[in-house]
Amino acid sequence: MSRNGGDALPGTMQVVEISEPGGPDVLQLAERAVPQPAAGEVLVKVSHAGVNRPDCLQRMGVYPPPENASDLPGLEISGTVVALGEGVDPGEMGKRVCALVAGGGYAQYCIARPEHCLPVPDNLSMEEAAAFPETLFTVWHNVFQRGFARDGEVLLVHGGTSGIGSTAIKLAKLFELTVIVTCGSDEKCAAAREIGADHAINYKSEDFSARVLEITDGRGCDLILDMVAGSYTQRNLDCLAEDGRLVVIATLGGPKSEINMIKLMMKRQMVTGSTLRPRSHVFKGMIADELFREVWPAVEHEELRPVMDEIFPLSEAAAAHARMEAGEHIGKIVLRVAED
Numbered sequence: 001m002s003r004n005g006g007d008a009l010p011g012t013m014q015v016v017e018i019s020e021p022g023g024p025d026v027l028q029l030a031e032r033a034v035p036q037p038a039a040g041e042v043l044v045k046v047s048h049a050g051v052n053r054p055d056c057l058q059r060m061g062v063y064p065p066p067e068n069a070s071d072l073p074g075l076e077i078s079g080t081v082v083a084l085g086e087g088v089d090p091g092e093m094g095k096r097v098c099a100l101v102a103g104g105g106y107a108q109y110c111i112a113r114p115e116h117c118l119p120v121p122d123n124l125s126m127e128e129a130a131a132f133p134e135t136l137f138t139v140w141h142n143v144f145q146r147g148f149a150r151d152g153e154v155l156l157v158h159g160g161t162s163g164i165g166s167t168a169i170k171l172a173k174l175f176e177l178t179v180i181v182t183c184g185s186d187e188k189c190a191a192a193r194e195i196g197a198d199h200a201i202n203y204k205s206e207d208f209s210a211r212v213l214e215i216t217d218g219r220g221c222d223l224i225l226d227m228v229a230g231s232y233t234q235r236n237l238d239c240l241a242e243d244g245r246l247v248v249i250a251t252l253g254g255p256k257s258e259i260n261m262i263k264l265m266m267k268r269q270m271v272t273g274s275t276l277r278p279r280s281h282v283f284k285g286m287i288a289d290e291l292f293r294e295v296w297p298a299v300e301h302e303e304l305r306p307v308m309d310e311i312f313p314l315s316e317a318a319a320a321h322a323r324m325e326a327g328e329h330i331g332k333i334v335l336r337v338a339e340d
Helices: 053-060 126-130 133-146 163-174 186-195 208-215 232-238 261-267 281-294 296-300 314-326
Strands: 012-018 027-033 042-051 076-084 096-100 109-112 117-119 154-158 178-183 199-202 221-226 240-248 270-273 308-313 332-336
Touching (some): 053 314, 096 109, 133 221, 154 163, 163 332, 199 208, 208 232
Parallel strands (some): 154 178, 308 332
Antiparallel strands (some): 012 027, 042 109
16 A cells, blocks of 8 residues: 555556657557555655666567566656555655666656665756666666776776766766777767766777876776677777776677687776666665665765756657767757656
């Protein structure tokens, strides 16, 4: 049995459904019943929802949601807690939060877990808040937890102006890393440097691997955050320093790579990777707790803000997906869900 704040909730809500696997035009406005939070869950009245590449993959039919998750796209939201499931602290009611969710963000109401929520300070807009969870959870886990990033190291990030890339730049600079990024145009390289990257390489006109070695005087970088894989993998390892770590979070260049294991062994390199969406509630809660301690003070003091691209109304989710897939965006694309 759920509890709400005294105001009657509507019975139905507007959502964006995936009518069938396909292009952006398969995203359709629809009406559904407002979900009820189960034990340990909260219901959030959604203000804004972040748009991420996994949403596009789900829409295409190649990234199904985990079992028991909503079939609606949307992995991050901002909004206000309006109902509580059994066992949830009553103090959660009415909080302004942003949350990592397993699905269902493209809707006026969305189920979240309180341990996956972060409080939205008064000086952070709700559209900015919605741009944080997916990228912060992903970058923190992969760069700092799996990649063991340390102050003074050199980080290479592919796709430097993407949502993940721009967040990685900003977070890495907070922790005094040197950041090299790759981008697909000179204009994007300039934008990445403006965001905070120390060096930006146009991968279409330069060999990024050779350029990284040049920038680092032949030593190579300590850590690479890669969303390409495929033919990039060996080129990554070639510009990775001794004891360097390669962390793969997507395979835009293809799921299979051929690498020279002898080179990897001689340089004692490590290759790892992860996906976040299917991980346990407890695991995601641990990341949220660490973010709250280590990163959220910088958000509260306005030292960390997401790079915002374009905000689309919920009814134009298809246009938001088209913009993401065109690859011209710089930073985060967000949907405005609340009508006010």
